[in-house]
Amino acid sequence: MEMLAPATPKSWYLPTKPHKFCPGCGHGITLKALGEAIDELGIQQETIFGCDIGCSLLAWNFFACDSTQTHHGRTTPVMVGIKRARPELITIGYMGDGGGYSIGSQHLLNSAVRNEKVTLILVNNTNYGMTGGQMAPTTLPGQITETSPYGRDPETTGYPTRGPEFIAELTPEGAYVARATVSKYKQLKRLIRNAIRNQMEGNGFSFVEVLSTCPTNWRTNANQTWNFLEEKMEQYFPVGEIKSPLGKGDK
Amino acid sequence: MEKIIGEPKKAFMTGNETVAWACLAAGADIMFGYPITPQNEVMHYWTRLAPKYNRNFLQTEDELSAGFTTCGAVQAGKKAFTATAGPGNVLMQEPFGMAEAMRLPVLSIIQQRGGPSSGTVVYSQQEVTLTTYGGNGEGHRIVYSTATHQEVYDYVIKGFNTAWKYRFPTFVLGDGYQAKMREPLEMYDPQDKGIEIIQPYPLIGIPGKIGEDREPQHLCNIYSLEEELYEVVMRVSAEYESISPEIVEFQARNCEDADIIIISHGVVSRAADDAVKILRAQGIKAGYFRPITLRPFPQQQLREVITQSGAKYLLIAESAYGQLERLIKQEIYGETVEIETLFMPGVGIIDFDIIKKVKSII
Numbered sequence: 001m002e003m004l005a006p007a008t009p010k011s012w013y014l015p016t017k018p019h020k021f022c023p024g025c026g027h028g029i030t031l032k033a034l035g036e037a038i039d040e041l042g043i044q045q046e047t048i049f050g051c052d053i054g055c056s057l058l059a060w061n062f063f064a065c066d067s068t069q070t071h072h073g074r075t076t077p078v079m080v081g082i083k084r085a086r087p088e089l090i091t092i093g094y095m096g097d098g099g100g101y102s103i104g105s106q107h108l109l110n111s112a113v114r115n116e117k118v119t120l121i122l123v124n125n126t127n128y129g130m131t132g133g134q135m136a137p138t139t140l141p142g143q144i145t146e147t148s149p150y151g152r153d154p155e156t157t158g159y160p161t162r163g164p165e166f167i168a169e170l171t172p173e174g175a176y177v178a179r180a181t182v183s184k185y186k187q188l189k190r191l192i193r194n195a196i197r198n199q200m201e202g203n204g205f206s207f208v209e210v211l212s213t214c215p216t217n218w219r220t221n222a223n224q225t226w227n228f229l230e231e232k233m234e235q236y237f238p239v240g241e242i243k244s245p246l247g248k249g250d251k
Numbered sequence: 252m253e254k255i256i257g258e259p260k261k262a263f264m265t266g267n268e269t270v271a272w273a274c275l276a277a278g279a280d281i282m283f284g285y286p287i288t289p290q291n292e293v294m295h296y297w298t299r300l301a302p303k304y305n306r307n308f309l310q311t312e313d314e315l316s317a318g319f320t321t322c323g324a325v326q327a328g329k330k331a332f333t334a335t336a337g338p339g340n341v342l343m344q345e346p347f348g349m350a351e352a353m354r355l356p357v358l359s360i361i362q363q364r365g366g367p368s369s370g371t372v373v374y375s376q377q378e379v380t381l382t383t384y385g386g387n388g389e390g391h392r393i394v395y396s397t398a399t400h401q402e403v404y405d406y407v408i409k410g411f412n413t414a415w416k417y418r419f420p421t422f423v424l425g426d427g428y429q430a431k432m433r434e435p436l437e438m439y440d441p442q443d444k445g446i447e448i449i450q451p452y453p454l455i456g457i458p459g460k461i462g463e464d465r466e467p468q469h470l471c472n473i474y475s476l477e478e479e480l481y482e483v484v485m486r487v488s489a490e491y492e493s494i495s496p497e498i499v500e501f502q503a504r505n506c507e508d509a510d511i512i513i514i515s516h517g518v519v520s521r522a523a524d525d526a527v528k529i530l531r532a533q534g535i536k537a538g539y540f541r542p543i544t545l546r547p548f549p550q551q552q553l554r555e556v557i558t559q560s561g562a563k564y565l566l567i568a569e570s571a572y573g574q575l576e577r578l579i580k581q582e583i584y585g586e587t588v589e590i591e592t593l594f595m596p597g598v599g600i601i602d603f604d605i606i607k608k609v610k611s612i613i
Binding site: 013044045046048050053057061063064066067068069070071074077078079080081082089106107110 | 315316323328454455
């Protein structure tokens with residue numbers, strides 16, 4: 001029987017496919033949505049893709065776009081430097097929740113305050129995947145990780161960071177802030193596309209958090225993985241646009 | 252290239268102001284900076300001058316960001332620079348490491364302050380180890396240690412050229428005295444001195460259509476396999492070593508018949524120069540050697556000076572507790588000349604200090 005090959009975005013770099021993410025990981029879905037958004041906006045040639053350390057770094061040669069890989073948490077300032085130097089380029093930074101909300105939080109916060117004209121996509125899988133599943137700023141209360149083996153205790157480690165909510169508070173009008181999830185693909189792609197469009201229109205800082213899955217470190221099967229995403233994560237982290245200067249009714 | 256200075260002209264200004272003018276004259280496009288003493292006035296002058304010449308500036312949230320935004324801007328093909336000191340230099344070792352790994356032509360001006368920790372805001376030569384070998388790498392950097400404001404001006408211009416020609420992160424290592432003192436110098440447009448300015452070029456966002464004219468650029472600094480990294484580091488090391496002879500700079504005076512050779516760098520070398528003149532007038536055969544590049548180090552030249560003079564002693568004088576001494580010792584391993592030291596960490600050294608020390612040795 002002939003295998004039916006799934007459609008791949010034009011902006012994907014095919015020599016590096018299949019990609020290297022774990023089975024069941026949400027990065028592949030997120031990067032497919034990003035690739036399709038780049039295609040639909042017709043910006044492959046002027047896009048600069050930058051990725052962090054952590055699992056996101058596996059995307060360093062993912063796209064047929066000029067790309068650069070940075071250090072943990074430092075993708076934001078590198079993207080800012082590129083955009084400040086060459087405003088005609090479209091800079092898309094890609095990072096995890098550890099990179100964005102912990103080790104690079106000062107960069108995220110201050111670039112949001114300065115309303116830097118960059119697009120950042122932050123994948124939230126509630127743990128540090130690449131380093132072996134430690135507690136992240138986004139780990140849910142009670143969630144077991146390698147550094148919260150008895151479950152995250154908010155009394156001693158605080159509550160999960162709600163990134164888009166604090167970024168929305170920090171940014172002026174013109175910024176775009178949203179949260180998407182890999183469980184709702186069409187919305188995911190639309191929000192990513194909006195976040196890029198917002199940069200293209202020169203409106204301001206554009207940020208999308210993407211709720212994602214990590215069955216390897218969660219130690220979950222397919223059912224449990226999807227349940228954790230849809231029942232637990234989406235409950236704690238509400239999905240949707242939080243702030244958008246783009247016109248209503250954009251589909 | 253745009254002329255900034257016009258006819259070469261005399262100026263009397265601080266070293267930090269000198270840096271800003273030199274960056275303008277060298278054609279720098281953008282500075283990223285974060286406040287720390289004693290480099291602040293580099294930003295103060297740059298922010299006043301830059302808009303008049305269509306140049307840019309961003310004050311970042313910290314030195315990590317200043318270093319990484321600089322890395323981003325040079326990847327995008329712009330002449331970008333930063334300036335820092337002390338704890339800021341510590342934080343910038345992370346982006347400097349990336350610049351080493353990815354061969355990014357970042358120019359950084361380091362105005363050394365006292366250390367460790369916050370130390371003083373005044374002066375020292377305690378950032379030699381950090382600036383030459385900081386970071387989790389092999390020290391593939393080019394470090395010019397300046398002594399006068401004229402050199403600050405000259406080497407900032409040269410530093411941009413070195414960085415973009417060889418694509419190694421390049422440093423102009425000054426200090427609080429050089430930053431804050433006023434001193435006469437001549438400012439000029441590089442083209443008027445026959446200096447060809449090396450034009451920057453992008454590493455990403457390059458011309459050509461991806462998929463038709465060229466492959467996408469995929470820059471990285473991480474490798475999956477030990478062997479991949481080994482190949483890269485060995486290749487970069489070989490390249491660094493092969494270009495080192497073209498880059499190395501030093502001064503040697505009165506060494507031919509010297510009994511004792513005084514080695515110093517940066518602003519201390521001015522005291523050493525004076526001390527040698529006075530000692531010579533008193534009949535003491537003192538020589539003067541100064542590495543201008545601390546990385547790469549003028550190893551061969553120093554060994555030759557030691558051998559040819561037959562000097563009994565080296566006296567290493569520095570405003571640190573042995574940072575220059577360690578550099579020298581690793582470079583001249585095997586020489587049997589006796590090494591004496593004058594360590595005055597965090598304080599200035601004048602000719603009298605050196606003369607007194609020489610007389611206690613000879």
